[in-house]
Amino acid sequence: MKDRISHRFADPALLAQALRHRSAGVPHNERLEFLGDSIVNMLVAQTLFERWPKADEGALTRARSTLVCEGALAVIARQLELGPRLVLGPGELKSGGFRRDSILADAVEAVIAAIYLDAGFDACRQVVLPWFEASIAALPATGKPDKDPKTRLQEWLQARQKPLPHYELISESGDDHAKHFHVRCTLVDPTLASEGEGTSRRIAEQQAAAAALALLEPK
Template sequence: MNYLNLEEFEKKLGYHFADKHLLLLALTHSSYANENKKGSHENNERLEFLGDAVLDMVVSEYMYRKFPEMPEGELTKLRAAVVCEGSLAGLSRKLGVGRNLFLGKGEESTGGRNRDSILADAFEAIIGAVCMDGGIEAASAYVMRFMENQIAQTKTNFRNLDCKTHLQEIIQKISKVPVHYAIVDEKGPDHNKVFVAEVTHEGKVLGQGSGKSKKEAEQNAANAALEKMKV
């Protein structure tokens, strides 16, 4: 069942539509349009197409300016993590998009209001609707209301997943000599040991970190080095 209150929903979105039809269209799933004999354009798929392109452009430009030292490959990976289906669906849930969707009975009965693919598509469709209603500047501002924090969080988690690789890629820009990791200390009893690792490059200590395993210690040492480099 759709619970849409336009004024209340616009407050959550942080954007006031001059053309309310665009917002309604952004929330109209193809299953609802089909069941209600609407035209082929009377669903959110075209707005989703536009919103997807706007989202990629806005996020790409922001990351290009924000992270000048990040290589193209890493920018691509980060953008993919930021605008992935799960990420966009999560933002939709925070906004309460699901409860406001116009869905067909079939999608309704099979849990469509909480399906990641439908929620992510609707999030992009709303971006498309904002772009059509207020132009690219309004759409950019709307996107970054949600994405600035999302990018920062994703970058931290993304980098921490493999700090060693990220550090090596940075060092490779300036030197052909690889970084070296060494366990320099072990603390505590055998059943609760803490390892301390150092990462060095050409004899210079770049960072030190500790962990419950040698791998964790090395990752934390790499992260410490990245923090010092402010990348």
């Protein structure tokens, strides 16, 4: 886990609990999820507040909701490869619970709480904020996230008379009710490639576009 989460737990039991779904019995991760939900909202809210000094409350709230919604957190869970590490009960295992957005998002919140309890707020902030960097960078600096990452990437390239991106489906897995898509976005000039994942091809392409924008417009 260290290579993905970038935190070595002094108390490994906290991480073990964070990855244990209630279907697997106690101790499970619901209490940690409750705490992590507040922490991640605080972390993202503070970052948006600092980066968008002229944005009003409405814009900040909409942006935060976009960044910490279930789908966005599930993407982070997949990037951290949390799914295969989840401890689930037999029923959830059979139904593919390790691929379900709701379970993955809850696990991310629980892991965030585990890091906070293990090392404190500052350490938690340092570990967790990079997970959101690509998505935050993809939001317009005006504080009005009215255009999706694919649209913004296309406009960025067109404004510079560069070829449009190419989106390629790398893999598609899961049952019909729990699909998972992995997409690559390739830019011809400059030669750059980024990847994204999601529960639909559209979401995966948006994530790949957001990652490409982060490469083109580093903060």
